[in-house]
Amino acid sequence: MIADARSRAESLSLGRRLKRNNALTALACGALPGLLLSRLIHPSLFAWIIGIAIGMLWANAFEYFYHRFLLHRPRSSFGREHLLHHSMLGQPEEPVHTTFGSSPLYLAILFATNGVVALAICWLLHIRLAPGILAGFSLYLILVEEILWRIHMGEWLPIGMNWVRRYHMAHHDIASGRFNVFFPLFDYLFGNIRPEIEQTEAHILAQAAVDSNSSPGMLSSLEAALLWAWMAIITVGVRYFWQSGPKG
Ligand SMILES: [Zn+2]
Ligand SMILES: [Zn+2]
Helix, strand or coil: CHHHHCCHHHHHHHHHHHHHHHHHHHHHHHHHHHHHHHHHHCCCHHHHHHHHHHHHHHHHHHHHHHHHHHHCCCCCHHHHHHHHHHHCCCCCCHHHHCCCCCCHHHHHHHHHHHHHHHHHHHHHCCCCCHHHHHHHHHHHHHHHHHHHHHHHHCCCCCCCCCHHHHHHHHHHHCCCCCCCCCCCHHHHHCCCCCCCHHHHHHHHHHCCCCCCCCCCCCCCHHHHHHHHHHHHHHHHHHHHHHHHCCCC
16 A cells, blocks of 8 residues: 555655645646736736636635535545545645645646636636636635645644634544635535534544545535536637637
8 A cells, every 4th residue: 555655754745745836837827827918918906906806716616616526526536536635634645635636737737627718708708807817726726735734734824724724624524514625605605614613523533534425415506506607608608719719
């Protein structure tokens, strides 16, 4: 088993390198194209601020849906990697499985698919928000990976943010809720801040094992509507974008 082969020190070094490479990939695939695009379309300061806010909210929604419906499918490749994140808690190998993206290539694909949709929507609507949105994706990804790392490694968190450690560990205790890491907006919108923290801690005392078979549960009608709308926008936007091409 690979997990037995690595010491904690080796895993820490590997995990830090993966986190750094993911951050560089996030900058190269989000903020950098955003900056280059801004040289062409010259967004205002207001468009930058609104774009970054939309990009971060978009990433928060993506984190929620991706974690809830893909990472918690044990038979998918996404699920197998995430299962290691859950099952390696407290093990020497833990740091290697403490990033949101399992590799820079994987992150690049996530950025490309979300980035194409953001570009298509902004181009169709004639708005200059795409540079900010791309930068917002990068900022969110770097933040989520850094905070996730600090939660798991017991490292310092900014003042007022110690609650996120308890929040995320409650997801490890009972994995059917709390899918956002540090900004539980979509957990709140879809009623997934559950069960109560005290219940999760009681649960871990009673059953000191990760709930790896937790079901992602049924989609609520609001979630289903949002997912379908999202997919429809992606399909229409990407088709229109690729068929028409940008004008002027
Ligand atoms: Zn975790
Ligand atoms: Zn999880």
